Amino acid sequence: MKDWLTSLRLFIVRAWIIGVLAVGVVVNPVRLLQFMGWLKPGYSLPLSPLQFQMLFAVLLLVALFIWFHRQRVAFELVRPADPKVMFTDMLRYLARSSRWASKDSRDDDWVKRLDREVVDKLAIGSVTAYGRKYSPNGEREFALSPIPVEFWRTASLWGFEIMNERSTQQTVHSVKAGGPAYTEIFFDRAQLRQVWPPRSWLAAIARRSPAERRGNVRDWRERDKKLDAQERAIRDELWQRLHDGDARSAEKAKA
Numbered sequence: 001m002k003d004w005l006t007s008l009r010l011f012i013v014r015a016w017i018i019g020v021l022a023v024g025v026v027v028n029p030v031r032l033l034q035f036m037g038w039l040k041p042g043y044s045l046p047l048s049p050l051q052f053q054m055l056f057a058v059l060l061l062v063a064l065f066i067w068f069h070r071q072r073v074a075f076e077l078v079r080p081a082d083p084k085v086m087f088t089d090m091l092r093y094l095a096r097s098s099r100w101a102s103k104d105s106r107d108d109d110w111v112k113r114l115d116r117e118v119v120d121k122l123a124i125g126s127v128t129a130y131g132r133k134y135s136p137n138g139e140r141e142f143a144l145s146p147i148p149v150e151f152w153r154t155a156s157l158w159g160f161e162i163m164n165e166r167s168t169q170q171t172v173h174s175v176k177a178g179g180p181a182y183t184e185i186f187f188d189r190a191q192l193r194q195v196w197p198p199r200s201w202l203a204a205i206a207r208r209s210p211a212e213r214r215g216n217v218r219d220w221r222e223r224d225k226k227l228d229a230q231e232r233a234i235r236d237e238l239w240q241r242l243h244d245g246d247a248r249s250a251e252k253a254k255a
Contacts, residue, residue: 018063024056083130083144083186088166090187091159094118096217098196101209110210111160118159122152126195131182134171140183147182154179163216166224 033039132141173181
């Protein structure tokens, strides 16, 4: 009962503006103000009642948009994690499309600053990474699980290599002797955008990121195209082999 009353109180506190604006759209605002004693009868206003109602309608739409955005953010904070962003895409997003990248005005050693930013956020728990523990003999855990923050405090990260190859097979090791290692690392998209918000299109025009200025983004596109072409060739070859095998099996069946 107490939780229900608390939720109702918070809703009233946060949504009272929407209620007032909705009343202003339905009821004549001038008459409403006169009825409440906030406006003297016969007092002239710069806008007509219809113009006031249109103004209230516009403000109501803006308030509803803000309210919806806040509810969406609050929902994303409590919803179950959905780690589908691979490590390569996460680092490329941070290096190319985030506000953090647009604020970086220096081109020298930008990859080191990127590695430090990522490891720092992972080590303090601002961002959660999910992966499979990997052992030197090639064995790995079957289930995807959160990587402990303690691992990132001694992790050796070289983001340049991870960004250059769009794959899930990169491995991150601990610098400790005999320390753990993780592979197939993924992140939750909503959490990434919360910690590192995307840059606006105006920021992208005003200043390009170091990865764009140094030509790394262009290299990533070319590498991805080559990788896609290789994957298509492998799939076509496998399909052709299966097709040839089915044809031979059909000929043998006829014979």
